Amino acid sequence: MTTHFLSVEGLKKAYPGTTTPVFENIHFGIDKGEFVCIIGHSGCGKTTILNVLAGLEEASAGGVIMDGREVAGPSLDRGVVFQSHALMPWMSVLANVAFAVKSKWPDWSKAKIAEHSTRYLEMVGLGHAIHKKPAELSGGMKQRVGIARAFAIEPKMLLLDEPFGALDALTRGTIQDELLKIVQATHQTVFMITHDVDEAILLADKVILMSNGPLAKIAEIVEITMPRDRTRSEMHHDPQFYRIRNHLVDFLVNRSKGYAGSDAALLHDAKHPPVVRPGLASDEPPPSDNSRPILKQVVNQ
Amino acid sequence: MFSKQALKAGLISLLLFLAFIGAWSLATHQKEGPAASGADAEYAALMGKGAEKTSGFPPPAKVGEAFVTYLSDPFYDKGPNDKGIGIQLAHSLGRVGLGFFLAVVVALPLGFVIGQSPLLFQAFNPFIQILKPISPLAWMPLALYSLKDSDVSGIFVIFICSLWPMLINTAFGVAAVRRDWINVARTLEVAPLRKAFLVILPAAAPTILTGMRISMGIAWLVIVAAEMLVGGTGIGYFVWNEWNNLALPNVIFAVVMIGLVGMLLDQLFGLLQKAVTYRE
Ligand SMILES: Nc1ncnc2c1ncn2[C@@H]1O[C@H](COP(=O)(O)OP(=O)(O)OP(=O)(O)O)[C@@H](O)[C@H]1O
Numbered sequence: 001m002t003t004h005f006l007s008v009e010g011l012k013k014a015y016p017g018t019t020t021p022v023f024e025n026i027h028f029g030i031d032k033g034e035f036v037c038i039i040g041h042s043g044c045g046k047t048t049i050l051n052v053l054a055g056l057e058e059a060s061a062g063g064v065i066m067d068g069r070e071v072a073g074p075s076l077d078r079g080v081v082f083q084s085h086a087l088m089p090w091m092s093v094l095a096n097v098a099f100a101v102k103s104k105w106p107d108w109s110k111a112k113i114a115e116h117s118t119r120y121l122e123m124v125g126l127g128h129a130i131h132k133k134p135a136e137l138s139g140g141m142k143q144r145v146g147i148a149r150a151f152a153i154e155p156k157m158l159l160l161d162e163p164f165g166a167l168d169a170l171t172r173g174t175i176q177d178e179l180l181k182i183v184q185a186t187h188q189t190v191f192m193i194t195h196d197v198d199e200a201i202l203l204a205d206k207v208i209l210m211s212n213g214p215l216a217k218i219a220e221i222v223e224i225t226m227p228r229d230r231t232r233s234e235m236h237h238d239p240q241f242y243r244i245r246n247h248l249v250d251f252l253v254n255r256s257k258g259y260a261g262s263d264a265a266l267l268h269d270a271k272h273p274p275v276v277r278p279g280l281a282s283d284e285p286p287p288s289d290n291s292r293p294i295l296k297q298v299v300n301q
Numbered sequence: 302m303f304s305k306q307a308l309k310a311g312l313i314s315l316l317l318f319l320a321f322i323g324a325w326s327l328a329t330h331q332k333e334g335p336a337a338s339g340a341d342a343e344y345a346a347l348m349g350k351g352a353e354k355t356s357g358f359p360p361p362a363k364v365g366e367a368f369v370t371y372l373s374d375p376f377y378d379k380g381p382n383d384k385g386i387g388i389q390l391a392h393s394l395g396r397v398g399l400g401f402f403l404a405v406v407v408a409l410p411l412g413f414v415i416g417q418s419p420l421l422f423q424a425f426n427p428f429i430q431i432l433k434p435i436s437p438l439a440w441m442p443l444a445l446y447s448l449k450d451s452d453v454s455g456i457f458v459i460f461i462c463s464l465w466p467m468l469i470n471t472a473f474g475v476a477a478v479r480r481d482w483i484n485v486a487r488t489l490e491v492a493p494l495r496k497a498f499l500v501i502l503p504a505a506a507p508t509i510l511t512g513m514r515i516s517m518g519i520a521w522l523v524i525v526a527a528e529m530l531v532g533g534t535g536i537g538y539f540v541w542n543e544w545n546n547l548a549l550p551n552v553i554f555a556v557v558m559i560g561l562v563g564m565l566l567d568q569l570f571g572l573l574q575k576a577v578t579y580r581e
């Protein structure tokens with residue numbers, strides 16, 4: 001019935017020993033080659049959703065179908081970049097990536113594995129550091145190794161859990177640019193959690209807005225209508241940028257609480273959350289509190 | 302800065318050593334003659350040998366002589382009661398090595414299984430808690446009765462005392478492997494054995510090696526006592542035998558050798574520990 005590459009249907013998760021589910025009745029779809037970000041306040045269940053998509057966590061109800069098959073357990077089809085980079089400290093950078101490559105292609109020769117791994121490390125700008133141990137790298141470099149490891153197995157889909165959450169703004173920007181380049185070149189399908197509104201606008205084709213938990217819902221799906229060839233330095237010249245940005249920030253600051261409780265279920269159809277294109281709504285009167293200047297906002301700090 | 306301090310420390314160590322030898326020399330010098338108590342003399346007469354060695358606590362020079370005699374020919378073998386110190390130590394190290402190795406063979410796989418299953422961890426825990434504090438020598442009668450061989454019993458005692466620290470540390474080390482690393486292995490669909498050897502083992506290795514180091518320390522403590530009990534060969538038997546001969550300089554020599562070998566074993570494990578420790 002659905003034509004999405006990945007579809008999430010009626011997902012619910014209640015951790016054992018708890019009464020109220022973290023979220024329930026979650027529906028959304030991701031198309032092939034699409035970059036989807038999910039934004040929501042801390043504790044609403046983003047990581048839980050990602051873990052269910054990865055197959056690391058079991059859903060209490062509902063399911064995930066990717067490429068026509070039900071997700072049941074972790075798989076090499078889905079590469080995961082963990083928030084804490086999760087590199088093995090006893091292995092060199094190259095060995096970390098090679099470990100993943102060998103898992104995917106066990107029959108490859110050592111030389112071929114090394115060559116393939118090195119290529120992906122060069123892609124994230126770490127060609128010079130392949131023989132270092134993770135402990136000798138900066139936080140940003142570690143995160144890049146994690147990204148190279150996930151890309152190197154050439155998964156059908158990438159799942160990123162706040163990959164840049166622990167980085168300073170400058171490093172974050174550089175790696176965002178790199179990720180953007182790689183994704184544009186490879187047309188990788190990506191699902192990414194972020195707390196950074198600008199990051200979402202830069203990278204995503206659509207942004208899923210999650211309301212506060214418990215009983216979190218998908219409040220809205222925001223389509224980023226700006227042209228795909230955006231760059232970090234140029235995108236704020238696009239008049240769409242601030243409209244989208246204000247919409248997202250307004251949601252996080254004012255509207256995300258309004259969905260808690262079952263009464264909110266009456267207001268919108270969980271199976272078809274509203275899809276909005278704030279970037280195109282040219283002369284919408286701005287909400288009152290948008291008149292004050294909005295600084296770069298990273299929620300959840 | 303560091304080397305300067307090391308130099309100073311070395312100098313102080315040397316002074317302490319000289320002061321100790323000096324005090325010892327002084328103390329034994331005064332006691333010579335009258336110190337040979339009646340009981341000692343009687344005992345010496347009873348034993349009929351080693352009489353000239355019973356004149357009180359030996360002075361450093363006598364002990365030094367023992368060092369020279371034994372170290373100049375460590376590997377001679379003149380019958381069951383007269384072997385070189387090298388041969389005796391080799392016997393002890395052989396028993397310790399074998400018992401320790403058997404303990405590794407049991408503790409590592411078992412610790413792996415227990416560490417990965419909270420259920421088994423809980424199920425095994427009461428037994429480990431009860432068995433752990435038992436003095437390994439308390440097993441000796443049971444071992445001698447059921448194994449019927451003093452050599453095998455010695456090895457068993459080493460096995461049993463090495464087992465617990467290794468088992469406990471392996472289980473804890475495996476249980477404490479970071480969830481993230483396990484999840485990486487899961488998302489990469491790594492086969493169980495490959496995961497065990499390439500992810501869990503290296504991750505838990507520092508904890509496991511700590512357990513091994515403790516085990517080896519205990520094993521070396523226990524072997525001396527065990528060999529005193531079962532006799533035959535080994536450094537513990539050597540100590541006991543020389544005590545029966547009332548050859549105190551030889552006993553002191555053996556005590557120092559026990560300390561030296563113990564230190565070397567500990568340092569060996571310290572090196573191994575360093576080799577598997579990773580910085581995060
Ligand atoms: N293993 C667990 N057992 C019980 N409750 C859990 C567990 N993991 C998460 N939770 C709960 O589920 C809710 C959602 O957690 P989750 O980690 O998915 O949030 P998140 O949206 O990723 O938050 P953040 O933005 O801070 O990372 C939280 O309330 C958390 O307390």
Ligand SMILES: [Mg+2]
Pocket residue numbers: 046047048
């Ligand atoms: Mg999270």
